[in-house]
Amino acid sequence: MTRARVLITGASGGLAEIVAEVLQGKFELVGVDPRPMPEGREFPGKFYQIDYRQRKMADLFRTHEFEAMVHLGRVPAAARLRKTQRFNLNVLGTRSLLDLALKYKVKSCIVLSTFHVYGAHQHNHLYISEEDPLLASQTYSEIVDAVELDNVSVAFSLRNPKVRTVVLRPTNIIGKRIMNQISLYLRGNMCPTLLGYDPMWQFIDENDMANAILLALEGKKSGIYNVSGEGVIALSHAIRLSGGNPVPVPGFLSNAVITGMKFAGLNFPKHLVDFFKYPVVISDKNFRKDFGYEPKSSTADALRALRIEALPDIPGGRAAPAPTTDSTEAAEEEKLQRTTT
Amino acid sequence: MLGQIRQKLIEAYLSKEEKSRVERALKKLASTGFDPWGVSPSTLMASLASTVWFYRRYFRVATHGIQNVPPGRCLLIANHSGQVPIDAMMIATAVLLELEPPRLVRGMVERWAPSLPFIGTFFSRCGQITGDMHNAKSLLENDECLMVFPEGVGGSGKTIFDRYELQKFGTGFVRLAMETKTPIVPVAVIGCEEMLPSLSKLSPLAKLIGAPYIPVVPTVLPLPTKISIRFGEPIVFDANPDEPDVEVYRKVETVRTAIRTELDTGLKLRGERIFTGSGA
Numbered sequence: 001m002t003r004a005r006v007l008i009t010g011a012s013g014g015l016a017e018i019v020a021e022v023l024q025g026k027f028e029l030v031g032v033d034p035r036p037m038p039e040g041r042e043f044p045g046k047f048y049q050i051d052y053r054q055r056k057m058a059d060l061f062r063t064h065e066f067e068a069m070v071h072l073g074r075v076p077a078a079a080r081l082r083k084t085q086r087f088n089l090n091v092l093g094t095r096s097l098l099d100l101a102l103k104y105k106v107k108s109c110i111v112l113s114t115f116h117v118y119g120a121h122q123h124n125h126l127y128i129s130e131e132d133p134l135l136a137s138q139t140y141s142e143i144v145d146a147v148e149l150d151n152v153s154v155a156f157s158l159r160n161p162k163v164r165t166v167v168l169r170p171t172n173i174i175g176k177r178i179m180n181q182i183s184l185y186l187r188g189n190m191c192p193t194l195l196g197y198d199p200m201w202q203f204i205d206e207n208d209m210a211n212a213i214l215l216a217l218e219g220k221k222s223g224i225y226n227v228s229g230e231g232v233i234a235l236s237h238a239i240r241l242s243g244g245n246p247v248p249v250p251g252f253l254s255n256a257v258i259t260g261m262k263f264a265g266l267n268f269p270k271h272l273v274d275f276f277k278y279p280v281v282i283s284d285k286n287f288r289k290d291f292g293y294e295p296k297s298s299t300a301d302a303l304r305a306l307r308i309e310a311l312p313d314i315p316g317g318r319a320a321p322a323p324t325t326d327s328t329e330a331a332e333e334e335k336l337q338r339t340t341t
Numbered sequence: 342m343l344g345q346i347r348q349k350l351i352e353a354y355l356s357k358e359e360k361s362r363v364e365r366a367l368k369k370l371a372s373t374g375f376d377p378w379g380v381s382p383s384t385l386m387a388s389l390a391s392t393v394w395f396y397r398r399y400f401r402v403a404t405h406g407i408q409n410v411p412p413g414r415c416l417l418i419a420n421h422s423g424q425v426p427i428d429a430m431m432i433a434t435a436v437l438l439e440l441e442p443p444r445l446v447r448g449m450v451e452r453w454a455p456s457l458p459f460i461g462t463f464f465s466r467c468g469q470i471t472g473d474m475h476n477a478k479s480l481l482e483n484d485e486c487l488m489v490f491p492e493g494v495g496g497s498g499k500t501i502f503d504r505y506e507l508q509k510f511g512t513g514f515v516r517l518a519m520e521t522k523t524p525i526v527p528v529a530v531i532g533c534e535e536m537l538p539s540l541s542k543l544s545p546l547a548k549l550i551g552a553p554y555i556p557v558v559p560t561v562l563p564l565p566t567k568i569s570i571r572f573g574e575p576i577v578f579d580a581n582p583d584e585p586d587v588e589v590y591r592k593v594e595t596v597r598t599a600i601r602t603e604l605d606t607g608l609k610l611r612g613e614r615i616f617t618g619s620g621a
Binding site for chain 2: 122123125126127194195196197198200230231232233234237238241251277278279281298299300301
C-alpha cells in the first residue's frame with residue numbers, strides 16, 4: 001500500500017523541519033517554499049522552490065495527487081517585504097493554494113494561522129475562544145495580512161465542507177529550531193519590555209506544535225482551533241526563565257528601541273508592541289477535546305530549553321532575498337503608528 | 342531590585358503562618374508558578390504584606406460570620422464606599438487571613454485599569470480582574486470566590502452626607518449567579534464610609550475630565566476608623582437565568598435588603614464610636 005502524500009508549504013522554515021520529521025514515517029512528503037532550503041538541511045521527501053501563486057504549483061497538485069496539505073507558509077511581518085507584497089503572498093497565495101486543493105480533491109487542509117489575529121486589546125477577557133472577534137487590524141493595519149489569511153481559510157472551510165479544513169491559531173511558538181521573532185527575542189541577553197506593564201503570555205514548544213499539526217492531520221473534525229501550551233506566565237518571568245534580563249523601556253521610547261533592535265539584527269514588528277502591554281490568553285479547550293491534544297513539555301521547560309542554545313549565527317529568520325522596505329513607506333508606516341498610538 | 346524590596350517587605354510583615362495561608366489559598370498553579378489570571382504566591386504575599394499592617398493595626402478590622410463564605414464558587418456582594426477601594430482590600434485580606442481554609446478573593450476592576458502602567462500590573466498580580474461578564478463567568482466556572490460591588494462608582498464616590506445609604510444596584514450579578522448556580526454572600530462593610538469623608542463629588546468638573554467623581558476630602562490620609570465586616574447567610578437563587586428583568590429586579594432587591602439588614606445590625610452594635618466601636 002502506498003502511503004498518502006502530504007504537501008507541506010513553508011518547507012524551509014524551522015517549524016516545517018520538525019513537522020516533516022514527525023510526519024515522515026506516516027506520509028510521503030512534498031515540500032514547497034519560495035525560499036531555498038537552508039544549507040546543510042535536507043527535506044525528507046521532494047522539495048520544490050516555487051512561489052505558491054505560480055502556475056507550476058498546479059502541476060504539482062496534478063502529478064502528486066495529495067491527500068492532505070499542511071500550509072505553514074505564512075510570511076511573517078518580520079520578513080523585509082513591502083506590506084502589499086506580504087499581503088499578496090499570504091492572502092492571495094493561501095487563496096490559490098486552497099483553490100488548488102479543492103480542484104484536485106485534497107481531502108484535508110491544515111492552515112497555520114496565529115493568535116495575533118485576536119489583537120492585544122485592553123478589554124481582552126481571559127481565555128479568548130475561537131468565537132471571539134479578530135480585533136488585531138483595528139489598531140494596526142500591518143497585521144491585516146494575517147487576519148485576512150485566517151478569514152480566507154475560514155470562509156473556504158465553510159463554503160467547501162468536502163475539504164476538511166482545520167485552521168490552527170497557536171500562541172507563541174518557541175524552540176531551539178524556531179527562528180520566529182519571539183524565539184529570537186527570548187534568546188537575547190537584554191529583552192526590552194514596556195515599563196509598567198507585565199502581561200501574561202503563553203508559549204507552545206516546537207515539538208508540541210508539530211504534534212498538534214499531526215493530530216489535526218489525523219483527526220476527523222474541521223474548524224478553527226486555538227492551540228496553546230501548558231501554562232501562562234508573566235512576560236518578565238518568561239524572559240528570566242529563558243536566560244535573559246528584562247529591560248523596561250518607557251512607552252514613548254518603544255519605537256526608537258525597535259528601530260535600534262533592527263540594527264542589531266532583530267527585525268521586531270512594531271505592530272506587536274501592544275502584546276507587551278495587554279494579555280492575550282487563549283483557550284485551547286476545543287482542540288484538546290476534539291483532537292485529544294495534550295502538551296508534553298511544560299511552559300517552564302520550553303522556556304528553559306531556549307536558554308541552553310547559544311545565539312544562532314545569523315539572527316533574524318527572515319525570508320531570504322527580498323527587497324528592503326522603501327523609505328517612503330517606512331515613513332508612512334511610522335506616521336500611522338503615531339496616529340494610532 | 343524590586344524583587345529584593347518585595348522580599349524584605351514579606352519578611353518584615355508576614356509570619357510563617359500567614360505565608361502558608363497564601364500558599365494554601367492558591368489552588369492550581371502551572372509549572373510557571375502563575376495562575377492564568379496573573380497571580381503568583383510571591384506577588385500575593387507582597388500585596389498581603391503591604392495591607393496586613395493596615396488590617397490589624399490601622400483599621401483594626403473585626404469580622405462576623407466569615408464562615409458563611411462557602412467552599413467552591415461564590416459571589417461576595419458588598420456595599421461600596423470610601424472613595425478608594427480600601428473596603429475591597431480589607432474584605433480580601435479578611436477572607437485570606439481568617440477564613441478556614443483561606444481563599445483568594447477576586448475583585449473586578451474598572452475596564453480602563455489595565456491601560457494604567459504599574460497599577461494595572463499590580464491589580465492583576467493580586468488577583469484583581471478586569472470587570473467583564475466573560476471574565477466573571479470563567480472565574481466562577483473555575484470555582485473561585487468573586488467580589489462584586491453592584492453600586493459601582495455610585496457607591497464609592499458618595500459624600501459623607503449619604504453614608505450607609507445603599508445606592509442603585511446593578512443587576513448583572515444576579516443573572517450571573519443564576520447562570521452559574523453560584524451562592525451569593527451579602528457583605529456589609531462598616532467604617533469605610535467615614536474613612537475619607539467627601540464633602541462633594543464635583544460632578545460637573547469630573548464630567549469635564551471624564552472621571553467618575555472628584556472627592557473633596559478634608560483629610561490627607563484615610564482616618565483610622567474601626568472597620569467591621571459582616572458576612573450574611575448565603576442566598577441561592579434557583580431559577581431560570583433567562584427570566585425577564587422584572588423578576589431579576591426582585592432578586593436584586595432581596596440581596597439589597599440582606600445587606601441593609603447586616604448594615605443596620607452592625608451600625609446598632611457600633612453606635613456613634615466610629616474609631617473604637619465594633620459592629621461585628
